[in-house]
Amino acid sequence: MRIALLADIHGNLEAFRACLEHARARGAERLVLLGDLVGYGADPGAVLDIAMEEVGRGAIALLGNHDEAAIATGGSGMNDMAAAAIAWTRARLTQAQRDFIADLPLTAEEEGRLYVHAEASAPARWRYVTDADAARRSMEAVHAHATFCGHVHKPGLYSLGDTGKLVGFRPVAGAPVPLARGRHWLAVLGAVGQPRDGDPSACYMMLDTGAQLQASWMRVPYDVTTAAAKIRAAGLPVGLAERLFVGR
Amino acid sequence: MPHRRVIDGFTVCETLHEGGMAVLYRVERNPDDPPMLMKVPRLREGEDPAAIVSFEMEQMIMPRLSGPHVPRLIAQGGFEAQPYIVMERIEGQALSSRLRDLPLPPEEVASIGAAIADALDALHHQHVVHLDVKPANILFRETGEAVMIDFGLAHHEQLPDLMAEEFRLPYGTTPYMAPGQALGVRNDPRSDLFALGVVLYQLATADLPFGEPQHLKGVKARLWRDPVPPRRRRSSIPPWLQEIILRCLEVSPTKRHPTAAQLAFDLRHPEQVELTERAEKRSRDGYLTVLRRRLRPETFEQRAFTTARQVRSAPIIAVAIDISAVDEGLAAALRDQALRMLGNRPGARIACLNVLKTALLSIDTTLDEQGRNRHVQRLVELQHWARPLGLGESRLTFHVLESADVADAILDYARANRVDHVVLGARAESLSRRLLGSVSGKVAAEAPCSVTVVRQRHTG
Known part of the structure; x- marks a missing residue:
């Protein structure tokens, strides 16, 4: 079965739709949303409505730190642009949308795979997996054979074998990597709605659960111009629009 | 007959080879299967841990490979049970x-x-x-x-x-x-x-x-x-x-x-x-x-x-030059195209081709003085064509092919020499082209690589 994993959508409706369409055209039968549905982008409501509809059809959706901030904690501790976006988002959510976010779990597990927004040893602390030490801490804390997280906005893959050595790898777009049994894997997804690895195209993961689990980091070009224009029109910080063009 | 082990439907027969990191067995499944072997890593205590990791690598890489230059992968089993790889057994000698x-x-x-x-x-x-x-x-x-x-x-x-x-x-x-x-x-x-x-x-x-x-x-x-x-x-x-x-x-x-x-x-x-x-x-x-x-x-x-x-930085580019058509403008356009494709790729090389048409049925002309002269003359003309490119000998070769069919000769050459890109000129509209079909059309349709057809811009 093919599963599409989408993280860090951040209210970017154009990128979200492009990824969903791309994934369906390639046979994705199941959808996992790994948190941060809102924040930064100009369409939090529309993104949430699609997410709610998909969850109604069996999709998994998880809580991200921006989702939590939008209904509960606010933007304290965030940088100015992020905090401004949270304040703007907060004022625009309906009660139904707030309830949906409030019910989102921090993690989900199926068939030995763990889905989580941030570093898995303490999901609610929203730590980043940006280096080998964080990856090791995450993998040593969980039983799952493979963990999938977002939060970082840059694709990455880590593996821990029986010898205790940790392998880090920068995935190549579209090239499937087999996540062989017998070792632990931690896959860091790229961002759908605000890529930061220098490639402005939206990033999601296609997971193939055939005889061997295979992960592909897919890149999808989308209408950045419209997404950025909406951010400007909404009065959100201009930097949030500009960064979409360069993927930084 | 001794009891034979069966793994995932494969009957394990005799040992073919015992290596430092893995053992190879002959295996059978269905009567109409090709010859197969099973590779099993050495996993016992005290064995080199590299044996496991190298086997994992092979399990990752083999499914990604195809073509006649690798053994065909038939099945593999993971480390949760008995790890193995079943592949085609190449019958030839090492x-x-x-x-x-x-x-x-x-x-x-x-x-x-x-x-x-x-x-x-x-x-x-x-x-x-x-x-x-x-x-x-x-x-x-x-x-x-x-x-x-x-x-x-x-x-x-x-x-x-x-x-x-x-x-x-x-x-x-x-x-x-x-x-x-x-x-x-x-x-x-x-x-x-x-x-x-x-x-x-x-x-x-x-x-x-x-x-x-x-x-x-x-x-x-x-x-x-x-x-x-x-x-x-x-x-x-x-x-x-x-x-x-x-x-x-x-x-x-x-x-x-x-x-x-x-x-x-x-x-x-x-x-x-x-x-x-x-x-x-x-x-x-x-x-x-x-x-x-x-x-x-x-x-x-x-x-x-x-x-x-x-691999991309050093292509083999074959330029087919139709000397008999002697069209200086087209010859220059082909050269320009070749230069553009060489670009800033110092590893790229150019093979200059010309096809000497032979009659379908003819007596052996290899010793024919006239035939040899024609061959040499073509080579000299190819070298003349290539001189303005200013390439050293190591990046430039010349080949006069003899064939009854020009397109077939170019295609055979491209296949045998792993050519990455064929460049050839479009012939002018002519009676023979209408009767025989276009060489460039056939090459473009059947070549195992990219084909660029060069034509001078019509200025009329």
């Missing part, structure tokens, strides 16, 4: 079975070498550097293609390199290992060309160029100590073969052939190999030269995504 017949005649060394270079070219195009090229890992199909086996030490540039990360010491087979590989570089396809150079040296001289060092320290000596020139060991080895072998054995990868396809090209066209001082070298370098290299050895750096980039 190159190692020829080692008792050494030295081989130069022509045979070249044809075996070209077949192996073809196989390496196929791997490199699939993002894989083999890193353990040696006679025991090279088999031949009955149809002649070389097949590379054992991907346990290989590097795939689109997959995590478990071997590189788990083990600091480079793995490989010491007599064949490239100097860069000995220093830990795992993603340069030219490391395989060095190893093939060692194989060619061995086939041609019956000796190993760097002996059989027992330790990595001994392997590193090849960073400064050059081998005895092959012709010193066997005077019957022609200069072109020494040129090719010593180029493969250059310490710096940039001095080797840029791609396996180009090495295969040289091995198939000995008369066109540019001879440098390597060809005439009579003895090893002097004490001072070696000392200087030892004090300032070559450095190697690991670059990202080297395999595909290296």
Whole structure:
């Protein structure tokens, strides 16, 4: 079965739709949303409505730190642009949308795979997996054979074998990597709605659960111009629009 | 009959080979299956942990490979139960079975070498550097293609390199290992060309160029100590073969052939190999030269995504020039196109083709003085066409093909020489074109690579 994993959508409706369409055209039968549905982008409501509809059809959706901030904690501790976006988002959510976010779990597990927004040893602390030490801490804390997280906005893959050595790898777009049994894997997804690895195209993961689990980091070009224009029109910080063009 | 073990439907028969890291068994399943073997890693306590990791690598890489130059993967089982790989068993002999017949005649060394270079070219195009090229890992199909086996030490540039990360010491087979590989570089396809150079040296001289060092320290000596020139060991080895072998054995990868396809090209066209001082070298370098290299050895750096980039940087471009049509404007347009395609790719080379049409039914004209003159005249004209390109001999070759069908001749040439891009001119509208069809149309439709058809812009 093919599963599409989408993280860090951040209210970017154009990128979200492009990824969903791309994934369906390639046979994705199941959808996992790994948190941060809102924040930064100009369409939090529309993104949430699609997410709610998909969850109604069996999709998994998880809580991200921006989702939590939008209904509960606010933007304290965030940088100015992020905090401004949270304040703007907060004022625009309906009660139904707030309830949906409030019910989102921090993690989900199926068939030995763990889905989580941030570093898995303490999901609610929203730590980043940006280096080998964080990856090791995450993998040593969980039983799952493979963990999938977002939060970082840059694709990455880590593996821990029986010898205790940790392998880090920068995935190549579209090239499937087999996540062989017998070792632990931690896959860091790229961002759908605000890529930061220098490639402005939206990033999601296609997971193939055939005889061997295979992960592909897919890149999808989308209408950045419209997404950025909406951010400007909404009065959100201009930097949030500009960064979409360069993927930084 | 003894009780036979069955794993996932495969009946395990006799042991075919016991290696340091894995054991190979013959297996059977259905009567109409091709010959198959099962590879099982050694997992017992106290075995080298590299055996497990290298087996994991092979399980990751093999499903990603296809074509006649690798064994076809049939099934594999993971580490949760019994790990194994079932693959097609190549019925031909390994190159190692020829080692008792050494030295081989130069022509045979070249044809075996070209077949192996073809196989390496196929791997490199699939993002894989083999890193353990040696006679025991090279088999031949009955149809002649070389097949590379054992991907346990290989590097795939689109997959995590478990071997590189788990083990600091480079793995490989010491007599064949490239100097860069000995220093830990795992993603340069030219490391395989060095190893093939060692194989060619061995086939041609019956000796190993760097002996059989027992330790990595001994392997590193090849960073400064050059081998005895092959012709010193066997005077019957022609200069072109020494040129090719010593180029493969250059310490710096940039001095080797840029791609396996180009090495295969040289091995198939000995008369066109540019001879440098390597060809005439009579003895090893002097004490001072070696000392200087030892004090300032070559450095190697690991670059990202080297395999595909290296292969792309050095295409073989075949330009078909229709001399009989003598159209200076079109000839110049073809040259411009060739120059644009060479661009800033110093590894790219151009093969200039011309097809000498022969009658379908004719008496043997090989000894015909007139025929020979025509052949030579065409060669001279090709050289005249190419002179303004300003390319050195090593990047330019000339080929007059004889065939009854021009398009077939170009297509055959492109297939046999792993040409990356064919460039040819569009013929003017003519009666013969209307009657016979267009050469460029047929080449464009059937070529195994890109085809560019050049036409002068109509200014009327």
